[in-house]
Amino acid sequence: MEPIHIIGAGLAGSEAAWQAARAGVPVILHEMRPAKGTFAHKTGDCAEMVCSNSFRSDDDVMNAVGQLHWEMRAAGGLIMTMADRHKLPAGGALAVDREAFSAAVTQALRAEPLIRIVPGEITELPGDGNWIVATGPLTSDSLAQAIRSVTGTDALAFFDAIAPIVHADTIDMTVAWEQSRYDKGETEAEQKAYINCPMTRDQYEAFIDALLAAEKTEFHEGETAGYFDGCLPIEVMAERGRETLRHGPMKPVGLTNAHKPDEKAYAVVQLRRDNALGTLYNIVGFQTKMKYGAQTQVFRMIPGLENASFARLGGIHRNSFLNSPTLLDDRMRLRQRPNLRFAGQVTGVEGYVESAAMGLLAGRMAAAQALGHDLPPPAPTTAMGALVNHITGGAEAKTFQPMNVNFGLFPPLDEMRSGRKGRKDRYPAYTQRAKDDFRAWLAAQ
Ligand SMILES: Cc1cc2nc3c(=O)[nH]c(=O)nc-3n(C[C@H](O)[C@H](O)[C@H](O)COP(=O)(O)OP(=O)(O)OC[C@H]3O[C@@H](n4cnc5c(N)ncnc54)[C@H](O)[C@@H]3O)c2cc1C
Secondary structure, X not given: OOXXXXXXXXXXXXXXXXXXXXXXXXXXXXXXXXOOOOOOOOOOOOOOOOOOOEEEEOOOOOOHHHHHHHHHHHOOOHHHHHHHHOEEOOOOEEEEOHHHHHHHHHHHHHHOOOEEEEEOOOOOOOOOOEEEEOOOOOOOHHHHHHHXXXXXXXXXXXXXXXXXXXXXXXXXXXXXXXOOHHHOOOOHHHHXXXXXXXXXXXXXXXHHHHHHHOOEOOOOOOOOOOOOHHHOOHHHHHHOOOOOHHHOOOOOOOOOOOOOOOOOOOEEEEEEEOEOOOOEEEEOOOOOOEOHHHHHHHHOOOOOOOOOOEEXXXXXXXXXXXXXXXXXXXXXXXXXXXXXXXXXXXXXXXXXXXXHHHHHHHHHHHHHHHOOOOOOOOOOOOHHHHHHHHHHHHEOOOOOOOEOOOHHHOOOOOOOOOOHHHHHHHHHHHHHHHXXXXXXXXXXO
């Protein structure tokens, strides 16, 4: 049987290799480390955790990432098996002994007769065969150039510029209103595409003070190579002058407060729809390097967002990722070159767990193809299905930025109460539905 080639033995590539081999398909796993490193990786081991040693919440009832753990365990995932085996006490989180974890993943892959790990960098995209590209946020330069030559230069970003994303049902619509600037757009939906939060002068001044005072994170050493001015954090804009934001992303022009038509706002924060479901909105132009705790405090100063719940907070990182909603089909294949599947962080998911989950899926899909079957993704009601559905179509392609798993990606349950208060009932219902549907997906294989 023709082997599956996987480029990159990180979190995604390791899981993909394991899943394909378990399905009985031979795998050649190409890894450039240790001969060629990155600024973040320190070893030559597979599935190296480059920063924190946590796989985040292990609560599979009230937390979407915990639900993703559950699904990966149910699918016999190598990353979860080894994480459980090398777990450290960390309250409700799944933290691991990183060295023992990576060593165990490496050993398991080396011991698997169907997997051969081949050292070396891959610099070109192969024209045929069954390939998975899982080269991560620090994809080597030559391969990144090769990808760009196929996808177009704008389709593979080198930095993310993530603005915070808010659960739509936690925005106070008695304060905020829907309107596009100058009511632009042909349809009513377009004319109401944005949610606007108004600020008085005092509120704006207090907001700028808070931005300037907030604690910020630093770039890692070596991370800024190639960073450019196009995605300035809002706090840097504020440092350039107190009025800069009011003439930039917070300009109040072309908007009329639907609740107080006679009152002119001094500044306006706009939120734009982030997914087809309409459950998530991003704060336009608010990419930031403020620490997470500070972000929540500062962004809840915005009128209408006092009780906002954040699906993800902002950030700016060195991060190679594709514009997957336009480039990948729902089998995670590059539309232009279907012999290439992408997996992991390079597809625009964010985080160790999400990357490994996309590896799991790509590995199973590639193996199914090698065996002459077709494997559809799990239902979008599951954590894995919600994530792959988001990156391959559910997300807004124009503003696509990396996403971690969260309940905002799940199709809402009609009978459930919305808003922050309804979460106690809604989240267990989501995770119960996810478990049922994920079991059904596994049983159908
Ligand atoms: C500095 C930094 C800090 C991070 N901190 C966290 C964190 O704390 N928590 C979290 O959840 N996520 C974090 N992330 C995100 C994290 O990288 C990903 O979540 C995860 O490692 C991605 O998995 P992956 O398999 O897609 O990529 P990786 O784990 O990076 O694996 C990609 C592999 O491909 C190899 N490779 C690249 N190019 C080639 C090539 N041309 N040929 C052969 N091999 C190649 C690399 O050496 C690497 O082994 C961080 C990312 C960075 C860059």
